[in-house]
Amino acid sequence: MKVLVIQTRYGIGDMLIFLPYLKAISQKTGAKVSILAKETSRANELFKDENFLDEVIKLDSTNDKISGFSKLAKVIKSKNFDKVFIFNGSIRYRLLAFFSGIKEIYQYPFFISKDIIFQTAKVFTENYVNKVLSTEPKLNLNPKSIEDAKKKYNLTNNVKNVVLGISASGPTKRWGIENYINLAIKLNKIQNCKFIIAASKDDQKIIDKIKNSKIGENCFSLENLSIQEILPIIKNCDLYIGNDTGFMHISSALGIKSIGIFVDSPAYSYSGYSDNIIAIVPEGETLESTTHDTLGKDKISFDEVFEKSNKYLIN
Numbered sequence: 001m002k003v004l005v006i007q008t009r010y011g012i013g014d015m016l017i018f019l020p021y022l023k024a025i026s027q028k029t030g031a032k033v034s035i036l037a038k039e040t041s042r043a044n045e046l047f048k049d050e051n052f053l054d055e056v057i058k059l060d061s062t063n064d065k066i067s068g069f070s071k072l073a074k075v076i077k078s079k080n081f082d083k084v085f086i087f088n089g090s091i092r093y094r095l096l097a098f099f100s101g102i103k104e105i106y107q108y109p110f111f112i113s114k115d116i117i118f119q120t121a122k123v124f125t126e127n128y129v130n131k132v133l134s135t136e137p138k139l140n141l142n143p144k145s146i147e148d149a150k151k152k153y154n155l156t157n158n159v160k161n162v163v164l165g166i167s168a169s170g171p172t173k174r175w176g177i178e179n180y181i182n183l184a185i186k187l188n189k190i191q192n193c194k195f196i197i198a199a200s201k202d203d204q205k206i207i208d209k210i211k212n213s214k215i216g217e218n219c220f221s222l223e224n225l226s227i228q229e230i231l232p233i234i235k236n237c238d239l240y241i242g243n244d245t246g247f248m249h250i251s252s253a254l255g256i257k258s259i260g261i262f263v264d265s266p267a268y269s270y271s272g273y274s275d276n277i278i279a280i281v282p283e284g285e286t287l288e289s290t291t292h293d294t295l296g297k298d299k300i301s302f303d304e305v306f307e308k309s310n311k312y313l314i315n
Contacts (some may be wrong), residue, residue, distance in 0.1 A: 002054075003026070004035065004085070019139065021125040024129050025128070033054060035053065036057045036076070038064075076096060085107075089112035117270075137252035162238060163240040164196065167242075167247050174297065187306070193218060196219070197223075198240075244265045257278065264297065279310070
């Protein structure tokens with residue numbers, strides 16, 4: 001039995017939201033699954049220590065869109081898949097499965113849009129596996145890598161190790177860096193903390209602002225590390241505080257309580273799937289009303305972020 005899952009959403013968070021359903025399909029079919037996914041989802045690194053994954057087939061500029069259809073169909077056909085699960089409503093991927101000779105095709109309803117990502121995936125997968133599924137992703141890591149990271153980065157239990165997710169996909173989605181600096185200073189006055197700055201090389205300016213601040217000596221950053229190297233570091237942490245980024249979803253999937261600050265993205269879609277995510281939205285908004293174009297980065301209550309962060313650090 002050879003099984004393909006097509007999951008074409010862009011981000012790390014998207015891929016992790018689908019994790020319970022990938023595992024459920026693998027368990028039901030009794031086969032490891034292959035995933036057709038964008039490289040930006042980092043599926044290869046995220047799922048390196050999982051046993052449900054066969055391979056990741058990269059969806060990129062050479063085989064995506066209409067121009068790459070025949071090339072992609074040739075690749076998929078050569079792998080002789082028996083079943084495919086298409087986690088979108090695109091006719092193109094239905095045709096891809098058909099022309100690739102896959103006999104059993106399971107897919108979302110055509111043209112589905114503006115859905116709650118985890119709810120649609122849950123219903124779709126439950127209809128196939130015929131049982132109720134949890135929406136909570138649980139990402140497995142090699143225990144040795146966790147212990148090695150703990151020693152290498154001195155992530156001891158006598159301090160609180162806190163991930164600061166200062167990055168975001170755009171400036172409107174990012175709570176101001178001065179807020180994070182002031183928050184870290186205030187938290188550190190209450191209990192000794194080490195702050196792990198979760199950001200990319202593109203965020204060097206704001207990384208440097210934290211490093212050059214009063215709290216800088218309590219910080220180290222992850223911008224030069226791969227996702228595979230970052231995972232066991234985060235697993236050793238006590239709390240995530242930050243924007244709606246891939247690092248938030250990673251933290252949640254690793255069982256870390258995560259204070260997610262949503263200012264300009266769909267708060268319910270990207271927090272409602274996990275009990276580990278404590279969402280904070282702009283004043284005057286709700287989980288359901290906070291979405292794209294909310295533009296609420298200046299309406300986040302600093303006191304709310306501090307109080308919730310302190311509460312979960314104490315616990």
